[in-house]
Amino acid sequence: MEPRSPRTDPFNNGAILQSIILLGFIILLGWLDITNQLSLYINPKFIILTELSCYLLIPMFVIQLLSALLPTPHSNEQKCHHHSGAWRFFPFLAVLIIAFAVPDNTLNANLVNNKGLNTQINVLSDSTQDVPRPLAPELKPLSLIKVTNLNYTEVISEINGFPKDYIGKKVMITGFVFRNPELAKNQISLVRYVVMCCTADSLPYGVMCEGANVENYPDGTWLSIEGVIQMSTYENKNVPAVKITSLQPINEPKEPYVYPYN
Amino acid sequence: MDLIVSIISSTVSTVMSWNDFINFKIILLSIVIEAFPFLILSVMVSAMLSHFVSESRIRSMLPKNKFLSLIMACFLGILFPVCDCGMVPIVRRLVLKGVPLPTAIVFMLAAPIINPIVGAATAFAFRNHIEVVFLRLGAAFFVALFAGLFINFFFIGNQLKKAGEIHSHTHGCCHDTTDNHLIEPSFLNKIIFTFRDASNEFFEMGKFLLIGAMLGSLSQILLPHAMLLTLGQNSFLSTGFMMLFAFFISVCSSADAFIAASFSTSFSLGSLITFMVLGPMIDLKNLLMLLYTFRTRFVIWLTLMIILLCSSAAYVINHL
Numbered sequence: 001m002e003p004r005s006p007r008t009d010p011f012n013n014g015a016i017l018q019s020i021i022l023l024g025f026i027i028l029l030g031w032l033d034i035t036n037q038l039s040l041y042i043n044p045k046f047i048i049l050t051e052l053s054c055y056l057l058i059p060m061f062v063i064q065l066l067s068a069l070l071p072t073p074h075s076n077e078q079k080c081h082h083h084s085g086a087w088r089f090f091p092f093l094a095v096l097i098i099a100f101a102v103p104d105n106t107l108n109a110n111l112v113n114n115k116g117l118n119t120q121i122n123v124l125s126d127s128t129q130d131v132p133r134p135l136a137p138e139l140k141p142l143s144l145i146k147v148t149n150l151n152y153t154e155v156i157s158e159i160n161g162f163p164k165d166y167i168g169k170k171v172m173i174t175g176f177v178f179r180n181p182e183l184a185k186n187q188i189s190l191v192r193y194v195v196m197c198c199t200a201d202s203l204p205y206g207v208m209c210e211g212a213n214v215e216n217y218p219d220g221t222w223l224s225i226e227g228v229i230q231m232s233t234y235e236n237k238n239v240p241a242v243k244i245t246s247l248q249p250i251n252e253p254k255e256p257y258v259y260p261y262n
Numbered sequence: 263m264d265l266i267v268s269i270i271s272s273t274v275s276t277v278m279s280w281n282d283f284i285n286f287k288i289i290l291l292s293i294v295i296e297a298f299p300f301l302i303l304s305v306m307v308s309a310m311l312s313h314f315v316s317e318s319r320i321r322s323m324l325p326k327n328k329f330l331s332l333i334m335a336c337f338l339g340i341l342f343p344v345c346d347c348g349m350v351p352i353v354r355r356l357v358l359k360g361v362p363l364p365t366a367i368v369f370m371l372a373a374p375i376i377n378p379i380v381g382a383a384t385a386f387a388f389r390n391h392i393e394v395v396f397l398r399l400g401a402a403f404f405v406a407l408f409a410g411l412f413i414n415f416f417f418i419g420n421q422l423k424k425a426g427e428i429h430s431h432t433h434g435c436c437h438d439t440t441d442n443h444l445i446e447p448s449f450l451n452k453i454i455f456t457f458r459d460a461s462n463e464f465f466e467m468g469k470f471l472l473i474g475a476m477l478g479s480l481s482q483i484l485l486p487h488a489m490l491l492t493l494g495q496n497s498f499l500s501t502g503f504m505m506l507f508a509f510f511i512s513v514c515s516s517a518d519a520f521i522a523a524s525f526s527t528s529f530s531l532g533s534l535i536t537f538m539v540l541g542p543m544i545d546l547k548n549l550l551m552l553l554y555t556f557r558t559r560f561v562i563w564l565t566l567m568i569i570l571l572c573s574s575a576a577y578v579i580n581h582l
Contacts, residue, residue: 041296050299053298059457064461110279114484
């Protein structure tokens with residue numbers, strides 16, 4: 001064993017730091033998994049991959065720890081790092097600290113503007129001619145449509161895209177309040193984030209609602225409403241809206257996001 | 263803990279509100295958690311290749327004809343539907359194992375797009391425009407193949423940074439045991455070395471993934487959608503802008519189709535295709551890893567080439 005570099009690291013700081021970071025990620029992912037919080041960050045169908053990577057991290061951590069504690073010939077990694085220095089661990093430590101120190105774990109209404117709301121992006125766009133409408137035959141005969149986690153995206157796009165088929169029907173929706181500009185005093189958007197892969201690609205998806213006392217609820221308040229679908233005006237256009245007949249402020253649901261197509 | 267929170271909140275409040283910071287944290291963590299398994303799997307595969315697969319074995323699997331091997335690399339993604347988050351470590355390992363550089367790079371560019379998962383996701387996002395799927399996969403094939411040919415004609419050698427500039431675990435100081443071919447290490451030792459190398463490579467590459475994720479989340483928080491929409495009207499501007507946007511937001515290739523679909527009413531089709539082709543090939547986190555692994559001059563030329571090819575693809579699509 002010929003040490004190539006005169007700089008020796010008797011304490012193997014690098015290996016110790018690496019072990020700590022690996023342990024940090026094992027604890028972070030394990031804790032999120034056990035407390036069922038992973039679905040707040042990624043689509044549940046990817047949870048199995050996260051668990052797999054957690055199991056791969058454990059032997060990495062053990063081997064890293066052994067090489068940190070036992071000065072075997074293999075623990076000479078540090079001598080080879082020409083860019084030694086703790087700064088290269090900064091991104092790992094920063095992510096771990098942010099993850100553990102910031103308690104909140106659900107996107108709030110502040111992001112809707114940056115992402116763009118579906119009703120603002122394509123107000124009755126012309127691309128709705130030949131969209132497959134798997135839910136339409138199911139919804140048309142109903143007099144009361146209950147919007148659930150499972151059918152959220154389809155029902156909302158049906159209402160926004162083909163309001164003529166639904167005028168006069170009762171509807172029950174849950175979501176949070178968001179006020180896009182140009183809304184009248186008695187109007188709000190009721191919104192939920194739709195997540196495809198991970199929360200980073202979430203898109204806010206919602207429907208306009210009208211009611212006498214909606215101004216009492218600030219942006220981000222979760223409401224459960226019942227109402228009737230009708231036409232209304234927004235930015236001088238004819239758009240579908242839900243006329244609220246009853247509403248109930250609720251706590252944020254356990255599953256705040258909608259995962260379509262699962 | 264409270265102290266840390268108060269320190270963070272006072273530093274952050276100059277840039278954004280606390281609510282924005284919470285969203286930043288969630289987006290950052292979601293990108294990290296989403297990409298993490300792909301990074302871990304990729305450094306594991308890379309370390310296993312290094313210890314369990316010999317160079318001659320890999321070389322015997324490639325077609326002898328250069329052009330054929332480039333074409334084959336374009337379609338390898340159908341067998342290995344990988345995510346772009348973990349491509350660079352595998353490509354580096356393949357190049358070290360003697361795979362010609364153009365072939366390895368074409369695999370890196372094409373595999374994250376030309377694969378069944380991404381095809382299905384794109385078809386889903388553009389339900390009423392199935393042609394988008396073919397345009398996306400076709401454009402990806404064209405860009406990857408031509409980038410490969412370009413490398414083939416203009417670059418010689420493997421373009422990896424020299425052992426002095428980069429710390430690689432296959433040759434050099436740390437491999438006294440494995441480099442010593444007189445003694446074949448035992449199977450158990452090989453497994454231990456595999457995990458150890460994977461862990462070291464995780465630290466080499468992971469930092470770029472995390473920095474990329476941080477900048478990506480930041481741009482998601484600070485860029486308002488409405489501003490993007492005003493830029494979408496002009497065909498030339500929109501293409502350039504969509505490329506920049508793809509470069510910065512760094513979402514994974516099976517999800518970007520949905521982001522593109524949300525722009526479909528205000529952006530030209532060409533610029534949307536560019537967004538879905540350039541993003542998985544070159545985004546912030548990949549570029550950082552590439553710059554770390556390959557010579558800077560090579561990475562700059564490759565990036566310029568991809569931008570040029572993507573713009574031409576957009577132009578052709580817009581003027582069909």
